[in-house]
Amino acid sequence: PSAASVPVGSSEFGYLVYAQNGGAVSRRAADIMPGDVISLVDAKLKGHKGLQAYSQSVGMGGEALVGIVHETEHKKLKVRVFQANQKVGQQSVESVSYRLEDLKSGQVKV
Numbered sequence: 001p002s003a004a005s006v007p008v009g010s011s012e013f014g015y016l017v018y019a020q021n022g023g024a025v026s027r028r029a030a031d032i033m034p035g036d037v038i039s040l041v042d043a044k045l046k047g048h049k050g051l052q053a054y055s056q057s058v059g060m061g062g063e064a065l066v067g068i069v070h071e072t073e074h075k076k077l078k079v080r081v082f083q084a085n086q087k088v089g090q091q092s093v094e095s096v097s098y099r100l101e102d103l104k105s106g107q108v109k110v
Helices: none
Strands: 018-021 024-028 037-049 052-058 065-073 078-084 093-099 103-109
Touching: 037 093
Parallel strands: none
Antiparallel strands: 018 024, 018 103, 037 052, 037 065, 037 103, 065 078, 078 093
16 A cells, blocks of 8 residues: 555566665565565675574675565564575575565665
């Protein structure tokens, strides 16, 4: 309802409900829900998982990583995503979690 409509012929996947560039959220029209399409472009995430620090780079080289959200934790801004396996030689779908508040650079759209 409050999300922007999609122009005909665009490369978007539907209504934009969430957009983030680096650490700044630029649009939050609604909560991220299971079934939403998520796109990460040149995304670098850096934070902590338990007691260990981690860093992760996804959607690098101008190719967007596109997946389907299947679980969300609104308090932690964490999404669990079904995405194509990125390893060479294996064709499968994997479930990966991303904490959007750990985004240091790049772009996320839902």
